[in-house]
Amino acid sequence: MNKESNGTENNIGDYWDSRAAADRPISWMGHPYISKSFNEKVYGSSSSKWGAGLFEVLKKKYLQKGGSFKRAIAVACGNGRKEMQLVKEGMIDHIKMYELATSRIEEGRAMAKRMGIQNKVEFVYGNAFEMEKEKEKYDLVIWLNAIHHMMDTPAAVQWSSDMLLKGGFFVMDDYVGPNRFQWPRIVMQYCNKARAKFPDSIFKRSEQFSRKRHRVMRVVDQNMVSGVDPSEAADSARILEAISYIFPKREEFLYSSGVSTLALNDISSRILDERYKHFIDHTIQLDQDLAGKGHIGFASVIAVK
Numbered sequence: 001m002n003k004e005s006n007g008t009e010n011n012i013g014d015y016w017d018s019r020a021a022a023d024r025p026i027s028w029m030g031h032p033y034i035s036k037s038f039n040e041k042v043y044g045s046s047s048s049k050w051g052a053g054l055f056e057v058l059k060k061k062y063l064q065k066g067g068s069f070k071r072a073i074a075v076a077c078g079n080g081r082k083e084m085q086l087v088k089e090g091m092i093d094h095i096k097m098y099e100l101a102t103s104r105i106e107e108g109r110a111m112a113k114r115m116g117i118q119n120k121v122e123f124v125y126g127n128a129f130e131m132e133k134e135k136e137k138y139d140l141v142i143w144l145n146a147i148h149h150m151m152d153t154p155a156a157v158q159w160s161s162d163m164l165l166k167g168g169f170f171v172m173d174d175y176v177g178p179n180r181f182q183w184p185r186i187v188m189q190y191c192n193k194a195r196a197k198f199p200d201s202i203f204k205r206s207e208q209f210s211r212k213r214h215r216v217m218r219v220v221d222q223n224m225v226s227g228v229d230p231s232e233a234a235d236s237a238r239i240l241e242a243i244s245y246i247f248p249k250r251e252e253f254l255y256s257s258g259v260s261t262l263a264l265n266d267i268s269s270r271i272l273d274e275r276y277k278h279f280i281d282h283t284i285q286l287d288q289d290l291a292g293k294g295h296i297g298f299a300s301v302i303a304v305k
């Protein structure tokens, strides 16, 4: 598909191209201690890489010993780093990855070369829903931090099922909370309870961090969210419901209410030191309490067709 064909897709791609070029601070998912804590609690894994525990479960519980997925497909892969790691580890023989930001595709292709797996990965610019015509062709469909960028998420889940061979796997790890991050009051209250414990210094400007952070968080303006990236959480609230309908055979990990991302994301680069672990633990505890009450903002799923 050529780049001139769709305005919204261009806006999405351009935003993620600019993000690729910008200096990206650590997100909550990139914080080793936060990742490790979630891996331990959710999957019983000791990895400190975000989401690694999910693929350990997939491998140990669902993949035949020594087996691999022959043909995988991913949408909104960014630079495809996480998917390519699975190729490198021998879990996936070949993967096709769709993306709208050309700079991320270039980054991914260079990474594939460095990893020596360029024959096993294919990056495609364009709309996977239009370009993938043949059904029942793949044995794995992966969505990592990606399905919440789809404009019609039940259609994306149905498309995933259509792409899969019988017995194939659907795996996702994503934001599944309110559209455009319109969090309910209780989530904001728990987030601010968590942030209240952190020392003042975290939120102040310093030599290292030029921007001030607000201790108290508010729900973000939804028009701003869609204005910055039209695909951002456009239809996230329907993801889990769609999966439950389309994939009755599945394992769900409803691991966060959203409190951790809200309370920790903008300060993650500032709380790398050991002395902040205690505050992080407190935040994750509040997060899990709320998730236990049914407020789900992030989840992962392994489903079988």
Ligand SMILES: C[S@@+](CC[C@H](N)C(=O)[O-])C[C@H]1O[C@@H](n2cnc3c(N)ncnc32)[C@H](O)[C@@H]1O
Pocket: 012, 013, 016, 075, 076, 077, 078, 079, 080, 082, 098, 099, 100, 101, 104, 126, 127, 128, 144, 145, 146, 149, 150, 231
């Ligand atoms: C939050 S990033 C996630 C990237 C990657 N999956 C990761 O976990 O690092 C979302 C990505 O989705 C891409 N994107 C959004 N809508 C898309 C679409 N309809 N098709 C393909 N890529 C899309 C954006 O360009 C962006 O790179």
